[in-house]
Amino acid sequence: WTWGPDGHGAILLVNCDRDDPAAETPDNRDAAIRSYNDLKDMSQMVLRARGPRTIFTGHRLLLHVDFSDSDKVRVFYGGNSVALEEYQHVLGGSKLSYTIKPSRHQEESVFYVEGLAFPDVNFSGLVALHVTLLESSEKGQLETPIFTDTVVFRVAPWIMTPNTLAPLEVFVCSVDGNKDFVAAVSAVAEKAKCPLTVCPPVENRQDPWIQDEVEFGYIQAPHKTFPVVFDSPRDRGLKNFPIRSILGPDFGYVARQAPEGASSLDSFGNLEVSPPVTVRGKEYPLGRILIGTSFPRFGGRPMAKAVKDFLFAQKVQAPVELFSDWLCVGHVDEFLTFVPAPDRKGFRLLLASPSACFQLLKEKQEEGYGEAVMFQGLEKERKWTINEILTNEWLQKFNHYAQ
Incomplete structure (x- = not known):
């Protein structure tokens, strides 16, 4: 991820608005999709899986997030459906991995990603999501990672x-x-x-x-x-x-x-x-x-x-x-x-400028307005006159320090 006009990298919004008026908290505090407007606040992540479908008889695709990033991001997936109720929380929070099952008629899987936290003292704003192709092993044995790809999001700052x-x-x-x-x-x-x-x-x-x-x-x-x-x-x-x-x-x-x-x-x-x-x-x-x-x-x-x-x-x-x-x-x-x-x-x-203020007060005093009262018309306020202000040595000393 690189800053600047010539930089590159995906941007993630903290989904901190509240699209459902009935909700009690911002959208980034729940793991549900409440409206299509909620989806519009999220960034799309597209996974393309092209190749012979038979490969998935002996392999699987695993989408995963590091534990250190899991409380900063949440990922939703609706499969082939556009129905709101089909969108499920699949990654982030307590969910560190999700097995992707490409269908025979689908080369692309579209995920929706929301930010949960703004950059802060212990969070640079960068979040990494990974996809790994795993080769199945004999029963009871660990799967072998064949290939891993990573996408990095930067959470948009508050401006x-x-x-x-x-x-x-x-x-x-x-x-x-x-x-x-x-x-x-x-x-x-x-x-x-x-x-x-x-x-x-x-x-x-x-x-x-x-x-x-x-x-x-x-x-x-x-x-x-x-x-x-x-x-x-x-x-x-x-x-x-x-x-x-x-x-x-x-x-x-x-x-x-x-x-x-x-x-x-x-x-x-x-x-x-x-x-x-x-x-x-x-x-x-x-x-x-x-x-x-x-x-x-x-x-x-x-x-x-x-x-x-x-x-x-x-x-x-x-x-x-x-x-x-x-x-x-x-x-x-x-x-x-x-x-x-x-x-x-x-x-x-x-x-x-305290000095400029004192100069203006002196000018008004010389014009004959020394008994003019500050805060006139306000109750519970001491009614200082211009003369009183200009003869208050402590006040002048402090304002000279402030200047």
Whole structure:
């Protein structure tokens, strides 16, 4: 299997959507074919057996998978039938081998292969399936392998999309006190002719931070592409929303947990991706993942190992770690974002600047607005004035450090 435009090799999708609305879990968690749409998410593997049929009186064809790969892949076979109920799970999981019985009228056997797991710290993403021609021996003796062929699949990585792309759907949470905000987002979505999904209080349990709960990406093979939502380990009020309300037909789901306990850095406001970039001559056509972390020598809050391992294992969007632990919340989206631009790279990186903010406040103070109040109209928030901010030495010192 070889990367690149001139590379070669088969691609396998993790069958992590849920084509049957009655099912409770993604399709990669069961060993059944529930619909023809389920088959369309799988890659075909064609076995051609050409030669004298009499050879199978003394030989047999064995399809097999290594034990180390058996939990990463599942193979289905329906024989000559196209009836859904005839498709059986023949390889993967606890099934390490399957004897193929070519018929007199069939030179080709078509198998359907689904991925069960994304690349991760202990899984490169490569899966090998083998077929071996065995010669029958005397009763009680081991069969002799005559020939073995192998096909290698690479499981398609989970790929993030930058916010410089046109939106396909907007998600917003409706909670107590944000009626005006939801209305404003709805108006913008309508103007952009973009579908809007409002997560109601009964589903979000007063958790408004959907940006922190999920990150959207996609998986792609030559025969199929579909979006996949990555569910963060923060698990607050929105914990069940992704798997209950986003997972569905041609919309996949993946999650990673934090056994050591999730920190603020595990929320997905701390997970962004750049537009396509070239760095020191190396091209990243899908951009690079950006995650916030702490200085190693100072300790601080880490991003969960399981989340970082997953992101690095996808390979195609090599992550960049940025120091964000100096922030109270600690998310990269608090100090950077990308916006479209008509020239040069086609985008701009916008960075928050405490120094620029203080300069703007000083200008307003000089214009006579020193008693202007921040957070005006918000309840339960201290009403800082511009004068108070500019005379707070600790605040200025900390922001100078941040700059």
